[in-house]
Amino acid sequence: MNPNDVTMRPITGREELDLFCRLSYALNGEFPEDLARARRRPEWMWVALRGDRLLARAAWWTRPGNDTPHLLDVLDVDDGLPAHERVEVGERLLRTAAAAVLPDGAPRPEYTRFVPPGWRDDPATARPVRDRMTILERAGARLFVERLRLEWRPGTAVPGPSGRLAFRPVQDSGELLTLMAAVLEGTLDAHSREDLTRMSPREAAAAQYEEELARYPSPREWWRIATLPDGEPVGFVIPAHNTYNPVIAYIAVLPGHRGRGHVDDILAEGTRVLAAQDVPRIRASTDLGNVPMAAAFRRAGYVDFEREINMTWD
Known part of the structure; x- marks a missing residue:
């Protein structure tokens, strides 16, 4: 990959959300309200572009009222790129964006990503997850924990009080x-x-x-x-x-x-x-x-x- 033909920058504002969302992820639908409620800021949402092609993106999230990022919860690359280029452009973007977004000397926010429950068993899901983990590892991160996300849905029986408590x-x-x-x-x-x-x-x-x-x-x-x-x-x-x-x-x-x-x-x-x-x-x-x-x-x-x-x- 020729680094000179890749532009890395934050989005200019809500008007570039369509550009930012050219790479799909479960959180895409939340970005407009997150921006409106100051959980995200345009200057925390970075893209890597070759011409008008979105190669990679990264973004941080915080709780309302906070001035610094709390989580790195978006890190995506164009999965159609060759393997070495996916990792290279992702790492370059993450390092470039982090240097601009995170305060000097401050602890780095945790990275979090939602993945399918059987992600290891399906090559179509395993490769993208491992690519992103490799990018993070090359940038100095390590796996901390994997968590289950669970859901109760209406119509599911709820036991009545047992009387014990x-x-x-x-x-x-x-x-x-x-x-x-x-x-x-x-x-x-x-x-x-x-x-x-x-x-x-x-x-x-x-x-x-x-x-x-x-x-x-x-x-x-x-x-x-x-x-x-x-x-x-x-x-x-x-x-x-x-x-x-x-x-x-x-x-x-x-x-x-x-x-x-x-x-x-x-x-x-x-x-x-x-x-x-x-x-x-x-x-x-x-x-x-x-x-x-x-x-x-x-x-x-x-x-x-x-x-x-x-x-x-x-």
Whole structure:
């Protein structure tokens, strides 16, 4: 590939979304609203062009109100290019865009990509996924975790209360933070485990609460504490809307109450809360290696509809 015949630049604005979307991906339909709500910025959406042909693209996403990118969630190349050129142009674009977009010395945002559940088994899906992972690896990233994305659909039966547990709203953020810190003991979640290498359980809980849960636009009245009949907490569930979908944002059982099937009752309650809102779907995710949680979602009628690849920089 002749580097002199490739132009790399950010898009000029919404008027170039059609250009940016010439490469297909599941998130394409979200870009207009993301721009309108300041989750994306044109200067964070880069393209590599040869004439008017789109060879590659990269884009970052953030939460509203943030001034810096939070995730690298778009990295695509023209899959019709020769193999060496796909990787070369993708790596060049990523390095060029990152140098312009990311603050000097700041940690690099995590990379995330949605892929089909059986992506390894189908050459037609495996090659594009591996191309993008190779680009990231050549730019210094490594695979961090693969996650299951699950979905409950209307018409799926929701079990009624078993009577073993009672449910009540969260009293205040302090109560929830105490429970969030407690459930980190023995966690199988890769992101939580990594957080605990850098901060205390209380600090990790506070960071997740402030950066994620507190930002949801849905009512906090949906959040539920699960208790024994005598009022002792055994876990909690956070049904929410993350501005894209209704989600089970967080579900957990306290260490002393694990292994007794309580997760099924807690998940059923969270599902009932959202199903009562007449939602078109409920989404959730868990690490591929978190076998007990994945099994609980499947028992509740959630189906695997996608995987998520997370890659990070050391």
